[in-house]
Amino acid sequence: MNNYSRHHDDCTPAAPRPGALPFHPVDLCQPDCLKSCAACCGLYNWQDHSRTALTEIVGMQTDLFLALESYDDLDAYRRLRNTRISNAKLFETIYNCEFIGFIDNERRRVGCLLHPSVTGDHTLRNHCFYGARICHEHFCPGYGCLTTAEQLAVVAAVQDWYLYGLVITDIDLVKEFFRHIENALGESIKPARLSQPELRCALLDFFSLKEAWPFKAAENRLGKYYFSASEYAIARIDYRARWGVPESRFDKILVSLESDFSCLAQVRAAESLLHAKITAFVKAYANT
Template sequence: MSSALSPFHPIHLCQPDPGKSCSACCGLYNWKDHSRAALESILAMQTELLSVHLPEGTIDAYRAAREKKLKNTKLCHDIYNCEFIGFLNQDHTRVGCLAHPAVNNGRDFRDLCLYGHEICHNHFCPAYSCLSIIEQTSVVLSIDDWYLYGLTITDIDLVKDFFKHVENRIGDSIKEKHIRQPEAQRALKDFFMLKLHWPYKARQPRLGKYYFTQTEYAIARIEYHKRWGILPSIYDSILVSLESDFASVEELRTAERMIEEKILLFIHACGLV
């Protein structure tokens, strides 16, 4: 959401490059159907309507038209879904704020949203402070599409845990020279893509480690002891972030092997074995 760079935040995670961007904290994924196709359709609809209604100042008409066209329901009622998110470029590779002065010849429409321009301008999500520069750079370099990028850069546990397991295995820290290698970036993307194709995704509404009721959200858990009398998986944080729900302990073990494989692939791609 932030449009400002700061000395404390050297990588602009919201808009890192022309190929992708994030709008997660503006409510981009807060829809029951938050598949790529569903979000593309909302973003395209809002972009088209805003291109007419913002310059004309017909916001009430925009809101009415948007409401009519929306075919989705909010995932968590108490989380704000900003109506000003859209595509920033013709190719639809970057999502972002269509109320921002940079896309409105200097006019700032962000006070029309719930937060107002000051909060929008100054907000830095936890990815800026919780992820190390190497972790931030790894996500930026390895992912080249807005949908997976927004899901991943905001999934602190998934990213941090992956690097924790890698570094524990090699007994050293991952350096920039490692993640600059195309093979390493491909291996990382391969891991992050588990978010899109994870075969053990829970059926109930989830977004990473969070599950949702009508108005609330909480952190999901895998009940290892209660269900199977076993200790938690060493990959628990990753499994929860991937929205896992296992029917059996065999499924859990297969999932662990899949994660292990991605970790080893990355270490190998970095030239560390």
């Protein structure tokens, strides 16, 4: 959770940084100076979690925090911040930390305004709901479930915080993409090749679907989850019951992209779109 292993003064994107974090070869929270993630701090847990809405909230929190003369009354900061938010939480039981902000002058990196590397104080994160220890020690499933090649693919391709955080936390989307491309290629992706411009372009073309998916449900979801009776559940697609056909070969991707289809023709159109993006990457990989 925003484990700032070091400052990122160089802008080399997608470089593997062995040993940047204990046990983890790639620093997913703060991979380089072009982007970062704060998803587990509740960044996206708003009814309106569009790029515009989140840029406004994070910018407002940053401005308020930077205007503080001291850190002596963070409750006053919190109260003031709450009066400036018109958005509503998406999942009530998930904490939206008040201390997410932009941590660089260019406002390209989201992160923790209370982090010791920002404030010089190791105890301030006890002012948040999780407390300093959890904030320091948390590593999301992206660290444990994604392979190094999968992690590097996202880091190499996505260069802005909004899309980056959406993708790096979507395990199904990334793993399924890799399963399809590696099956088609008949070999494992070599991480060293992922910085090639053609491949980065094809990867970004696929991952960008996360922000601009034409079959996105009108119902407000976050990835594969929707909110129901104080719980969040997976919004599955029942192909058999609705259209009498077997599950799509792209089912996990379709669910991750928050799909909602009114007819089978839409399912097939979505599959064609995914097939085209996957094929484009496979061709680029095979030809470069």
